Amino acid sequence: MLGNFDFDVIRRALPYLFYEGMTFTLTLTGLAALGGLIFGTALALMRLSGLKLLGRIAGIYVDFMRSLPLVLVIFWFYFLVPYIGQWLTGASRPISVGAFASSLITFIMFEAAYFSEIMRAGIQSISRGQPAAASALGLTYAQTMRYVVLPQAFRNMLPVLITQTIVLFQDTSLVYVLSITDFLGAASKVAQRDGRLVEMYLFAAVVYFTISCIASFGVRRLQARIAIIR
């Protein structure tokens, strides 16, 4: 099988794979991680706010998202959003939402559930004396969170947050169900067109593996550094 392994197919496809595919994958990963972190932090703050109703809503949301397979969420969201949009705006036809926007929103909503649990653990890891000291200086609740609690929670949780982002990076390949040209989508298109499944899927695997490995290695170095500072 490997006897007629054609490296040239890969070489010729490289510009397409990286300029188009990988650019999309990294953009989606970056934006989804950022959005998921912001939304997830908001969810974590809701759960820790001490306000029962707010906490319940966030809790139900997180549990709901975490009990659904991601691929289903992507799929349903893509088909449902135009109708939800129509219903919300009262338009006469379904609102068209691009595949990119749809998948980005899906990933933000889905990842937020995971990031919120990480941030919640991070916030809880900070001793109660810290917010007390901030309040005693006259900082408001919002200022205490923004300048004292969240920066520390984020720092403490950085390794876990990056690890979760690596998972997200791999999960973005699921957008293939919307026939989007992410890195895997691009590889798969070339594979189909040239009839070179082995080469392209093997190459795709190597690329995902390498990037994830380098990132994990980075996380371990980071963990070691954080351990020294504390």
Add this chain to the structure above:
Amino acid sequence: MIEISHVNKWYSPSFQVLTDCTTSVTKGEVVVVCGPSGSGKSTLIKCVNALEPFQSGDILVDGTKVNDPKTNLPKLRSRVGMVFQHFELFPHLKIIDNLCLAQEKVLGRGHDKSVTKGMQLLERVGLKEQAQKFPAQLSGGQQQRVAIARALAMDPIVMLFDEPTSALDPEMVSEVLDVMVDLAREGMTMMVVTHEMGFARKVANRVIFMDRGEIVEDAPKEDFFGKPRSDRAQKFLSKILSH
């Protein structure tokens, strides 16, 4: 300056932590609060700047009612300095930034002015050279002096101390007490929870003794060390003075 009258506080319906506490601290006065562990000293002092709520009674700070829902608590707290047992410096900020944060965000002071003020206070507590370090790089005694400077940077009208030296190695206690003694001699109004009776003898005007959530003794220093009226205070004193 601080008026505490008939304060009652429960942590749960079956556990009353403060019982009918009444006392006051006038301007320029230094009041030391002592008593056995768990007697409610920390809780009482935290009620003064509303870090802990209480169910009945009143506390006035400079005429402002702490337990009035309409009181702007952040504003009130910014005028009441507080020093904690475990320092509670912000570990992710440099020393100088620890001193500037609240000046800038709460008082709205400009950055340069805050830094100038911060450096002045660091110099005063003998730590100017440490301004660019992080809290974890300082010894406990140094951290506590920074914490005092941080509170002073807000130009407080009164300072609260909750066992500021009890988490310190013995050889570092005096460097912190020296700063506090200076502060007292300059006329700062202070309410200090501590077991450092040497400090009390040196600068306190009055000593309050608490036991099981009650203020058992509230007397001028001379009277308190001369002849405490209650058995409990007497026992407590002989215990801590014996070592």
